[in-house]
Each structure stands twice: as C-alpha cells, then as structure tokens.
Amino acid sequence: MADDGMLLNFELGDAPLKTQVKFTGGRWRDRKRAEKSVKRWQQDPTASATPQNRRDGGEQDSSRPPKRQRTENGSLGRNFGSRSAADGQPDGNRAPSHAMKTGQITSSLFSSNPAPVTNFDEPAAEEVEPAKPSNAPLTEEAENFLALGLSRRVAHHLASKLEMKAPTAIQKNTIPQLVKEDSDAFLQAETGSGKTLAYLLPIVHRIMRLSLNDDGSSKQTKVHRNSGLFAIILAPTRELCKQIAVVLEKVLRCAPWLVCTTVIGGESKKSEKARIRKGVNILIATPGRLADHLDNTKVLEVGTVRWLVLDEGDRMMEMGFEEDIRTIVGKIRKDKLDKQNKEGVVLDGILPSRRVTVLCSATMKMNVQKLGEISLQDAAHITASKSDMENDAAGGATEAVFSAPSQLKQAIVIVPAKLRLVTLVALLKSTFARKGSVMKAIIFISCADSVDFHFEVLKSTKTLEPPSPESSPNAKTHSPHTDTTVAPAAYITSPANPTIMIHKLHGSLAQPVRTSTLNAFSACKEPAVLITTDISSRGLDVPAVELVVEYDPAFAVADHVHRIGRTARAGRPGKAVLFLLPGCEEGYKSLLHSTAPTNPELYETVLQKGLATPVDLPTPTNSDEASKKQSWTARAEALQLHFEQRLLAPAPGATEDAEEDTQTRTGKNGKQYKTRPTKPKDNPLLDSARQAFRSHIRAYATHVREERVYFDMTQLHLGHTAKSFGLREAPGGIGGGVSRRTHKPTTTSKGGASGTKRTFDDRDGGDARDGENPSVDDDAARRMREKIKAVMNVASEFNIG
Numbered sequence: 001m002a003d004d005g006m007l008l009n010f011e012l013g014d015a016p017l018k019t020q021v022k023f024t025g026g027r028w029r030d031r032k033r034a035e036k037s038v039k040r041w042q043q044d045p046t047a048s049a050t051p052q053n054r055r056d057g058g059e060q061d062s063s064r065p066p067k068r069q070r071t072e073n074g075s076l077g078r079n080f081g082s083r084s085a086a087d088g089q090p091d092g093n094r095a096p097s098h099a100m101k102t103g104q105i106t107s108s109l110f111s112s113n114p115a116p117v118t119n120f121d122e123p124a125a126e127e128v129e130p131a132k133p134s135n136a137p138l139t140e141e142a143e144n145f146l147a148l149g150l151s152r153r154v155a156h157h158l159a160s161k162l163e164m165k166a167p168t169a170i171q172k173n174t175i176p177q178l179v180k181e182d183s184d185a186f187l188q189a190e191t192g193s194g195k196t197l198a199y200l201l202p203i204v205h206r207i208m209r210l211s212l213n214d215d216g217s218s219k220q221t222k223v224h225r226n227s228g229l230f231a232i233i234l235a236p237t238r239e240l241c242k243q244i245a246v247v248l249e250k251v252l253r254c255a256p257w258l259v260c261t262t263v264i265g266g267e268s269k270k271s272e273k274a275r276i277r278k279g280v281n282i283l284i285a286t287p288g289r290l291a292d293h294l295d296n297t298k299v300l301e302v303g304t305v306r307w308l309v310l311d312e313g314d315r316m317m318e319m320g321f322e323e324d325i326r327t328i329v330g331k332i333r334k335d336k337l338d339k340q341n342k343e344g345v346v347l348d349g350i351l352p353s354r355r356v357t358v359l360c361s362a363t364m365k366m367n368v369q370k371l372g373e374i375s376l377q378d379a380a381h382i383t384a385s386k387s388d389m390e391n392d393a394a395g396g397a398t399e400a401v402f403s404a405p406s407q408l409k410q411a412i413v414i415v416p417a418k419l420r421l422v423t424l425v426a427l428l429k430s431t432f433a434r435k436g437s438v439m440k441a442i443i444f445i446s447c448a449d450s451v452d453f454h455f456e457v458l459k460s461t462k463t464l465e466p467p468s469p470e471s472s473p474n475a476k477t478h479s480p481h482t483d484t485t486v487a488p489a490a491y492i493t494s495p496a497n498p499t500i501m502i503h504k505l506h507g508s509l510a511q512p513v514r515t516s517t518l519n520a521f522s523a524c525k526e527p528a529v530l531i532t533t534d535i536s537s538r539g540l541d542v543p544a545v546e547l548v549v550e551y552d553p554a555f556a557v558a559d560h561v562h563r564i565g566r567t568a569r570a571g572r573p574g575k576a577v578l579f580l581l582p583g584c585e586e587g588y589k590s591l592l593h594s595t596a597p598t599n600p601e602l603y604e605t606v607l608q609k610g611l612a613t614p615v616d617l618p619t620p621t622n623s624d625e626a627s628k629k630q631s632w633t634a635r636a637e638a639l640q641l642h643f644e645q646r647l648l649a650p651a652p653g654a655t656e657d658a659e660e661d662t663q664t665r666t667g668k669n670g671k672q673y674k675t676r677p678t679k680p681k682d683n684p685l686l687d688s689a690r691q692a693f694r695s696h697i698r699a700y701a702t703h704v705r706e707e708r709v710y711f712d713m714t715q716l717h718l719g720h721t722a723k724s725f726g727l728r729e730a731p732g733g734i735g736g737g738v739s740r741r742t743h744k745p746t747t748t749s750k751g752g753a754s755g756t757k758r759t760f761d762d763r764d765g766g767d768a769r770d771g772e773n774p775s776v777d778d779d780a781a782r783r784m785r786e787k788i789k790a791v792m793n794v795a796s797e798f799n800i801g
C-alpha cells in the first residue's frame with residue numbers, strides 16, 4: 001500500500017494490555033511470532049503499531065510516522081495534534097465514521113501531510129481599496145468610437161445594438177493606427193481588454209468603405225460576398241474561432257452585404273468548401289485547416305487578401321502550428337496583390353496598399369518573436385497604455401502587459417495532496433452557498449482524463465429526466481451532444497442554489513460535443529461550473545464567469561495569466577484561486593506578477609468554510625442530527641471515504657454478469673462442477689480514476705523547464721496524490737522512472753529562515769528534463785504530444801516547453 005497514512009480500524013480502547021499475553025491454537029511457529037511481537041510492542045508501545053495492526057507480523061518501517069488510532073467514537077487519536085485544535089471542537093463531537101460501522105480499512109486525511117514552507121504567521125496584507133479596473137471601457141466623455149476614425153454607421157451600431165459606447169484603452173490605441181496606416185501591428189494588452197474588436201473594427205470599417213461614400217451614402221458598385229476575400233483571421237482553437245465569428249457577425253449586422261465564415265478542424269470539409277465557393281469576405285480559421293484548404297480548395301483565392309490576423313499568436317506556436325503558419329504566410333505573400341477585384345472595384349487607397357499582418361496576445365513569449373520574424377515587417381507595437389508604448393519604443397521592458405487585470409482578486413491555497421479533492425468540493429460549496437453570489441466558475445485541470453474523472457465524480461448520480469421547456473430555463477440549450485458533458489452537480493449544492501450544472505470540455509471530445517457544451521455553459525441560466533483543460537484558457541469570453549480555480553497549476557506562468565483572465569473581463573470583478581502543494585510548489589508564487597498580491601491561505605480555512613454545513617451525500621452515513629453535529633474535519637473524512645467507496649463499489653451489473661458467467665461443467669469422472677465466475681468488472685469510475693491519475697502524473701512532468709524547480713516530479717508523493725483521485729493506492733503503469741519520494745522534505749517548520757528553505761534544494765541542481773529524471777519527462781511529453789495531436793487533429797493541450 002502506497003499510503004503511509006493507512007490504518008486498520010481495530011478498536012483498542014484505553015484499557016492497558018495485560019503484560020502476559022497467552023496465545024493458543026494455530027501453529028507453534030505462529031504462536032511464537034505473535035508472542036515476540038507483543039513483547040516488542042510492550043517494550044516500546046509508541047514506536048510502532050499494535051500487534052493487531054501488524055497484519056503480516058512483519059517489521060514496520062521505523063521511518064514512517066506513527067499511525068493514528070481511531071477511538072471508539074470514530075474520532076482521530078492522539079496524533080491528530082494541531083488539526084484537532086484547529087478544528088475547534090472536541091474530538092468526541094465527531095460522529096462515528098462509516099468505516100467504523102462497517103469495519104473497513106480507511107486512511108486518514110489529516111496525518112502525515114507535509115507542512116507548508118510559507119510563514120503563515122506573517123501579518124495579513126492590509127485591506128486595500130478595491131483596485132480600479134484596468135481593462136474596462138473608457139468613459140464616454142473621454143473617448144468615443146467616432147473620434148477614433150470609425151464611420152458614423154459603425155459607431156452608432158456599436159452604441160445602439162452592442163451597447164458599447166466608448167472604446168477600451170487598447171481599442172483607443174489600435175483603431176486609429178489600423179484605420180489610417182498600412183503597417184503591421186503587434187497588439188499586446190491584458191486579458192479581457194477588447195483586443196478582438198480592436199482589430200475587427202478597423203477591418204470592417206475599411207471593407208465597408210468600398211461600398212459607402214464618406215457621408216454614408218451607398219456607392220454605385222457595392223461589394224458583396226463574391227467580391228473577394230479581404231481578411232483572414234487565424235486562432236489556435238476551434239472554440240476561439242467560433243467566438244470571433246460570433247463577435248464579427250454581430251458587427252457585420254451594420255453591413256449585411258459582407259459575409260464571414262469559419263474553417264476549423266473537426267467539421268465537414270465539404271461543407272466548408274461549399275461555403276467558400278458561395279463567397280466570403282472575412283475568413284476565420286485554425287492554421288491546420290486553412291493550410292489544408294489552401295492546398296486543396298481551388299476556389300480559395302488569396303489575391304485580394306489585405307489582412308492576416310494571428311490571434312493568440314504565441315499559443316499557435318506552442319501548439320506546433322509554426323509550419324502551417326509559415327505555409328500560409330508564404331502562400332499569401334507569393335500571390336500577387338490585386339489592385340482591383342474581378343468586378344473592377346478599386347481596392348487600393350481604401351484597403352491597405354500592402355498586406356498587413358496583425359499579431360495579438362496578452363502575453364509575450366520567446367516564440368512570439370519567432371512568429372514576428374515569420375510574419376511581421378516593421379510592426380508597430382501597440383499596448384493599452386501610452387507610457388508602455390513609449391517605454392517600449394525606447395527599448396524598455398514590457399513587464400506590465402504580463403500582469404492580470406487589476407480588479408481581479410487572486411488567492412493561493414496551499415493544500416496537501418491528500419486533501420485536494422475534498423478541498424475543491426469545500427471551495428465550490430462555499431462559493432455557491434449564497435444565491436447569486438457566483439454564477440459561473442471554471443476549473444482548470446491538467447489533462448483530459450483528469451477532467452473526465454472529476455466530472456464523473458462531481459456530477460449527481462441521480463438520473464434526471466431531460467428538462468422540459470416549462471420546467472427548466474436550460475431546456476433550450478439542451479442538446480443530445482451534451483448528454484455526457486453536462487449534468488447536475490452533487491455535493492456542492494446548497495439550499496440557496498439547489499441546482500448547479502457542471503460541464504466538461506477538453507480536446508478529446510468530438511467537435512459537435514465541444515461546441516454544444518460550450519454553448520450550454522455560456523447560456524446556462526443556473527449557476528454553472530466548467531471543468532476543463534487549457535483548451536479553454538485562451539480567448540474564451542463568457543462574461544458571467546466570476547471564479548477561476550486552477551486546481552492544477554498551469555504548465556507555464558503565461559498560461560496562468562490567460563487562465564485567470566477568463567474572469568474579470570472588460571472591467572467586471574472576478575476571483576481566481578490557485579491550488580499549490582506544500583513544499584517546493586509554494587515557490588511558484590514568486591513568479592506570479594499580481595497587481596494585488598495575496599498571502600497564501602491554508603486549506604483549513606477553505607475546508608472550515610465549505611464544510612461548515614453538512615455535504616449532501618447521495619448515501620448519507622449519518623442521521624441528519626448526527627451530521628449537523630459533525631466537525632468539519634469529520635465531514636472532510638466522511639466525504640473522502642464516500643468518494644473512495646464510490647470507486648470501490650462493484651461495477652453496475654457486475655454481480656449479475658458474474659452469476660451468468662457461472663457454468664456447470666462435467667468432469668472426467670462424470671461429476672458436475674461449477675466453473676468459477678469470472679472476476680467482476682471494475683467500477684468504471686475506478687478505471688477513470690486510475691487513468692486520470694496516470695495522465696495527471698505524466699502531465700505534471702511537462703511543466704516548462706524554467707518552472708520545473710517548483711513542480712518537481714521527485715517531490716510528488718504518489719500515494720497521497722492517488723488519494724486526491726479517490727484511490728487508496730497509486731496505480732501502476734505511470735511509466736518508468738517516476739521515483740517516489742523517499743525522503744521527507746527538509747523543512748517542516750513554519751516561518752523563520754529555515755522555513756523558507758525548499759525541498760528542491762536537496763537536488764543536484766540539474767534540470768529534471770535533462771538530468772536525473774529523464775525517462776518520464778521526455779517520453780511522457782512526447783507521448784502526450786503525439787496522443788493529443790492525434791486526437792485534436794493538430795493541437796496539443798500540453799504546453800511543452
């Protein structure tokens with residue numbers, strides 16, 4: 001058993017053991033061994049387990065911490081120490097656990113956890129005034145779209161139909177540049193600051209001017225869908241492409257003669273070709289699919305293309321689109337620029353007289369430079385603040401754009417591996433405790449298998465009728481595609497929010513499922529949670545998201561900025577919570593450029609708050625009265641036990657299958673024998689947990705090289721991590737080279753000079769990828785890349801540096 005927190009659930013009571021213990025029955029050898037064992041225990045009862053606990057009579061590893069005993073009332077024994085005190089309730093208040101009643105083996109959540117290295121005694125940061133939103137639209141008095149050079153028609157449409165009266169800072173700086181100038185541009189601004197409209201509005205404005213005079217009256221020759229393709233917008237994910245298309249369609253309602261469409265992987269190429277043949281003026285595409293169409297779709301002509309926008313350029317490079325982007329840029333540049341279109345409409349003068357490339361991102365990674373080299377020529381670097389731009393022009397740093405929106409509240413919770421799952425439930429439970437407190441939350445998890453598992457484990461096991469239009473406001477968004485990706489949540493509901501919908505989204509799902517699930521999440525009128533991978537970290541704009549939980553930290557700090565940027569958009573408030581393990585992961589805090597830094601919190605605070613009221617378990621083990629009296633620690637243990645029991649329950653139908661499999665066979669002597677029934681199949685949830693655990697460990701090995709000092713594979717306790725998947729031991733099959741932690745962290749004390757010394761100091765100082773642990777890293781990274789690439793057509797959900 002991998003878990004050193006395991007204990008056998010035997011009752012000892014307080015009565016001292018008799019000094020002379022007589023064993024009768026059994027073999028002489030066994031009796032002697034038992035007597036010896038008792039003697040040893042009597043000599044030093046504190047150093048090792050009781051004789052009963054030594055199931056196999058073998059020696060116990062003295063390096064392991066002593067195990068806690070369970071007392072009669074099911075509370076935790078003498079080693080509970082500080083947790084008991086923190087609990088604030090006498091141990092006697094804890095109701096007997098289910099394990100006590102059923103005599104099952106259970107393991108303790110609160111023992112043998114590594115202590116955090118953060119000094120929690122430091123005075124908490126003083127309450128400061130809530131920061132002024134940094135990505136909100138400017139005031140109407142200060143700016144308006146008309147003053148930026150957009151036509152009256154567009155400005156009026158924005159104000160009256162889209163309720164956008166004033167631009168954001170990045171729009172204010174970008175729109176005049178792209179309306180008047182023909183040079184390339186690199187837009188860099190915080191998440192949720194309106195970059196999409198910053199590049200879309202000037203493009204639409206200039207294409208519209210082909211059909212409209214300066215006073216807004218129509219020209220004699222109006223361009224239409226067959227007049228040529230003028231702009232191509234590339235984005236890394238299909239979801240982002242669709243989202244950009246939705247925004248653009250809304251803008252194009254003021255110019256209904258113009259048409260946009262998407263070409264993205266996972267949809268029928270034939271229907272995409274048909275749409276291109278019908279004519280399109282602005283094309284939104286994923287790089288792989290566009291490269292494919294450029295090769296194989298003859299009707300796709302790029303002679304009239306004036307703009308190429310690379311949205312989330314750094315992400316496209318990371319996802320391995322470099323070659324596709326090179327091909328696309330090469331093909332577009334190679335094609336001669338048409339000065340007028342087939343119908344004789346003069347393009348030059350109104351549209352740019354050269355091809356303009358616009359690169360867009362909230363963060364800047366090294367690969368953006370490379371992308372710039374491939375695609376940009378003399379680009380203007382446009383940021384939200386003028387001082388940043390001036391600083392940049394003078395060769396200064398561009399650190400400011402790496403920060404999160406100032407109004408976004410960030411929290412870090414240090415959670416030992418064993419307690420992660422229950423802490424997540426507690427956090428969500430307290431989040432949704434009040435009506436209207438939070439409408440939508442996104443939980444980021446490292447890999448698709450783990451998303452699947454957490455969705456299964458958190459969803460309600462009660463089967464629900466498909467919603468009827470009268471009974472549920474979500475009925476309209478219900479689609480057969482979301483049968484396996486949207487469900488009501490269990491555990492995190494409250495009397496104020498009895499229905500909370502959970503959704504899952506990752507790249508291994510079929511495209512119609514992905515699209516429908518995202519639509520369902522966006523349109524959900526009830527409180528909703530989306531469990532997802534980094535596929536949702538870029539560009540996704542769901543305005544009501546008020547909480548982002550990074551249950552698994554991002555693979556690179558730039559991705560962290562994008563993940564938390566799914567909330568606090570366009571000046572709205574938002575909160576982000578990052579889960580870190582005690583130990584070297586705590587050092588990661590130093591990389592986070594937060595405008596409002598927060599001291600890390602201990603998990604106890606989250607548990608205490610979230611489990612202040614009983615969790616609504618599908619199979620309660622206590623009466624209502626007993627549940628109410630339980631302490632939060634007992635509730636956490638009961639919840640963990642419940643998850644473990646769900647995994648261990650026989651697979652649905654396993655018993656009947658086994659019965660059916662029992663057959664009668666006639667032996668050589670003519671006697672009839674019953675064949676042994678085949679082993680009941682494992683519970684699918686157990687399989688899912690094991691698979692999730694394996695993928696989680698492999699994904700952990702793919703943190704970018706520079707950050708692996710904080711995410712150190714060798715410090716990961718596999719047994720404890722397994723517990724966060726409801727498993728009682730770490731399953732095999734992770735792949736060679738994942739070494740278990742064999743030594744205790746060097747620091748256990750809180751605070752002081754020693755308190756800041758991290759466990760990774762023990763290491764040779766080498767890089768895990770190239771040094772001591774190469775087999776997992778490179779191999780796992782390669783396999784993950786290949787697997788995800790195969791599934792997603794071209795994209796990897798893993799940011800492998």
Ligand SMILES: Nc1ncnc2c1ncn2[C@@H]1O[C@H](COP(=O)(O)OP(=O)(O)OP(=O)(O)O)[C@@H](O)[C@H]1O
Pocket residue numbers: 137163164165166167168171189190191192193194195196197361362538539540541543565566569570
């Ligand atoms: N001028 C404006 N006034 C009000 N809301 C706006 C304005 N411009 C954009 N928004 C809204 O702001 C939100 C964020 O916009 P957008 O998705 O373009 O941000 P972004 O900068 O591209 O973010 P990310 O970097 O995360 O992709 C959207 O909901 C959009 O409708």
